[in-house]
Amino acid sequence: MLVLNEVSKTFYPDTVNEKRALGPLSLELKEGEFVTVIGGNGAGKSTLFNAIGGSFLVDEGQILLDGKDITYLPAYRRSREIGRILQDPMMGTAPHMTISENLTLAYMQCKRSHGFGIGKKEREEFREKLATLGLGLEDRMESPVGLLSGGQRQALTLLMAVLVPPKLLLLDEHTAALDPATAEKVLALTCETVREQKLTCMMITHHIESALRLGDRTLMLEDGHIVLDIAGEERAAMTVETLLVKFRKSLDNDRMLLS
Amino acid sequence: MSFLVLMGTVEQGLIYGLVALALLLSYRVLDIADLTVDGSFTLGAAVSAVLTLAGHPLLALVAAPLAGAAAGLITAVLQTKCRVAPILAGIITMTALYSINLMVMGNKANLTLLRKTTVFSLSEKVFGSQFAKLVPIALIAALCGIGVWLFLRTPLGLAVRATGDNRAMVEASSINPAYTTAVGLALANALVALAGAQLAQYQQFMEINTGTGMVVIGLASLIIGEVLLRQGGMGKRIALALGGAVIYRLIVAVALSASVSPSNLKLVSALIVAVAISAPTVRASFALSAKKRKAGALHARTK
Numbered sequence: 245m246l247v248l249n250e251v252s253k254t255f256y257p258d259t260v261n262e263k264r265a266l267g268p269l270s271l272e273l274k275e276g277e278f279v280t281v282i283g284g285n286g287a288g289k290s291t292l293f294n295a296i297g298g299s300f301l302v303d304e305g306q307i308l309l310d311g312k313d314i315t316y317l318p319a320y321r322r323s324r325e326i327g328r329i330l331q332d333p334m335m336g337t338a339p340h341m342t343i344s345e346n347l348t349l350a351y352m353q354c355k356r357s358h359g360f361g362i363g364k365k366e367r368e369e370f371r372e373k374l375a376t377l378g379l380g381l382e383d384r385m386e387s388p389v390g391l392l393s394g395g396q397r398q399a400l401t402l403l404m405a406v407l408v409p410p411k412l413l414l415l416d417e418h419t420a421a422l423d424p425a426t427a428e429k430v431l432a433l434t435c436e437t438v439r440e441q442k443l444t445c446m447m448i449t450h451h452i453e454s455a456l457r458l459g460d461r462t463l464m465l466e467d468g469h470i471v472l473d474i475a476g477e478e479r480a481a482m483t484v485e486t487l488l489v490k491f492r493k494s495l496d497n498d499r500m501l502l503s
Numbered sequence: 504m505s506f507l508v509l510m511g512t513v514e515q516g517l518i519y520g521l522v523a524l525a526l527l528l529s530y531r532v533l534d535i536a537d538l539t540v541d542g543s544f545t546l547g548a549a550v551s552a553v554l555t556l557a558g559h560p561l562l563a564l565v566a567a568p569l570a571g572a573a574a575g576l577i578t579a580v581l582q583t584k585c586r587v588a589p590i591l592a593g594i595i596t597m598t599a600l601y602s603i604n605l606m607v608m609g610n611k612a613n614l615t616l617l618r619k620t621t622v623f624s625l626s627e628k629v630f631g632s633q634f635a636k637l638v639p640i641a642l643i644a645a646l647c648g649i650g651v652w653l654f655l656r657t658p659l660g661l662a663v664r665a666t667g668d669n670r671a672m673v674e675a676s677s678i679n680p681a682y683t684t685a686v687g688l689a690l691a692n693a694l695v696a697l698a699g700a701q702l703a704q705y706q707q708f709m710e711i712n713t714g715t716g717m718v719v720i721g722l723a724s725l726i727i728g729e730v731l732l733r734q735g736g737m738g739k740r741i742a743l744a745l746g747g748a749v750i751y752r753l754i755v756a757v758a759l760s761a762s763v764s765p766s767n768l769k770l771v772s773a774l775i776v777a778v779a780i781s782a783p784t785v786r787a788s789f790a791l792s793a794k795k796r797k798a799g800a801l802h803a804r805t806k
Contacts, residue, residue: 297675323677335675338668341661349665352658353677 245444246273246296246412251305252468253295265291266468268305273412273446278438278459281448288468289448293414296446298322310411324353327405329398329418336401339390343381343400344370346389350404373403377433395426399433406437413438415447431458452484464491512756514636516749517644518705521698522721523728523744524651525691530722531740532655533687534667535582538593540695540721542600543574544714547696548703549607552614555704560621564643564700571696574600575688582688583681604711613710614703621704640701647694648741654690655737663687695721716769723772724748726779751775 252267266288273279283289295302298319307315314322329336337346347370348362362370367385374382377399381392389397398418405413415434419427435458438445449455455462462479464472464487471491474482522540529537547567554563574596581592608614627635654660666673666683673680695717703709728747732739755768763771 299675318679319674320677320679323675328675330675335669335671338665338672340668341664345661345664349658349661350676353662 245275245277245310246271247306247308248272248296249306249308251295251302251307253291253300253302257303264468266295266302269469270305271463271470273444275444276442277444277461278435279446279461279463280455280459281446281463281465282450282452282455283465287465289465290416291468292465293328293416293446293448296412297326297328297414325411326414327410327412328414329401329405329416331417331420333394333398333401333421336404337389337397340388342386342388343374343392344385346400347374347404347407350407373407377403378429393426395422395430398422398426398430402430402434402437406441406443409441409443411444413443413445415445417448417450420450435459452487456482456484456487466491508756508760510637512752513749514640514705515702516752517640517745518698518701519720519724519752520644520745520748521647521694521701522717523724523748524647524741525694525698526718526721526725527740527744528651528663528687528694529691530725532664532667533684533691535589535684535688536593536718537575537578537688537691538590538718539574539578539596539600539688539692540593540718541714541716542597542604543571543692543695544699544717545604545709545711546574546600546607546714547571547699548709548713549604549614549699550696551700551703552616552709553607553609555616555619555621556614558620560619560625560704563704564622564697567700568693568697571699572689572693574696575690575692576685578692579681579685579688583684601711608711613708616704616707616709619707621707622701623704636705640705643697643701644745647697648745651690651694652738652741659683659686716772719769719772719776720751721748723775723779724751726776727751727754730779 248269248271250268250270252264252269254262254264256262269288269292281289281292294300296307298314298317298321301316305315306313309322309325338349341349344362344367348366351362351366351370371382371385374385379396379399381396381400384392389400392400398421402418418434419430422430431454434447437443445459447459456479460479461475462472462482463470472487522544525540526537529535529540547570550567550570551560551563554560554566577599578592578596581587581595582589585592587595605612622639623636626639630638655664662673662678663683663686665676665678666680666687670680673683699709699714702713724747725744726747727750728743728745729740731747732743735743751772755771758768758771759765
């Protein structure tokens, strides 16, 4: 499905600020796998996602998606197959466009369809999908998205990302900016959607407990390398305490201890 | 104001309305202050005048928008591919266009189309002398308005809107912002050039400075329209951009009949734009100080 082959990235090369942010790192994801990613601040989690998503081109190595080499594909071309949701709920939707226009945009971009707007059938489909969010958005389809709360916007972003199922879904701490109750709801919604549509998904989280509980594989990053890659029984037996003891150093930041 | 003057005002308003429509696209939808407009308006007028002189007034209305679109495209490439700041990119193209416009005009500073066949002399045979100008002008304005409205509903049009609305989102999506910016600016400048093309044939005259200050005039028209409607869908906003331009021309006509010197008109437009854009902020700061005063008075009383 997704293959990373000895991928590496160095920021500010040949300067005093030179920093190897990633790798060399290799990784292989199976179809339909739901992988959670943990690691301290600066471990390279977001850098990994940015490399896969195409925010920058990697220095070395190769990235394959479904057997296709996407190493040098610009971000907007990768986005047809890779859905991304970022931490900031303001980043994923256009505030002055209505809910229905935002959905239409996501829908038509992915379908690469033409024509003037959407028909009754699609509208009804959007309505049903909005209703599944349980936020009452189905009755506000003509409201500008800017009027929604952060949680509502993030839920809408999720819906837009999976409206046409992507090959790979990258979630970069997408619930971190939400209040606990909303975060819980969006997270539950995420898991439900991923399971239902059998999406291949990677999710960065700072919450170790949910990283171990959700999905079927957990990666831990440190200094741009994968230092832990567990699945199956080994993962089921892993506890937050063991992880914390084992990786005191890399997980030792306040945010994690508090979570 | 006589009926004839009124009709002339509406005609001119609808011609300039295309500039307001273009600025709705570039300034409002794409969120780019595109200064190419001053140059592309003259470019449209120059292309139109030259082709009309050569005996192709209808072809002129097709060629001028194409030339305008090319100018918009250059500004877009400067912005997106060469990373020139948007305002500067427009200024660069506008400056270059001054020379290009002179070239198009055969190195003359002005062109006269008196006694030449224009679109309007052609339409006189169909619609009669009274409506010879109004009918084609209104038709073109309506077609452009509907065209822009339809365009903004297509996937590409929605992508253009999203580009101006949330750049970060677009960069993380499958939309190529360089492409959508190019499409938006090309379309906007095509409209501007079409306005210039009509004006040249309408006035049967054009000169190298025809487009000077066109950005501000277009913005003034756009803002006048927006004052009338605080919120509304795209269709209404498009109609009001055209309507705002007609109102702007009415204001100009009244000012001229009140013997304001034509040379002061640009000062008036600049004032309209500056006041209208700053009004919300000024109003908010007045409201805040009033609130503070009130709170202060309340505080003094409780003491």
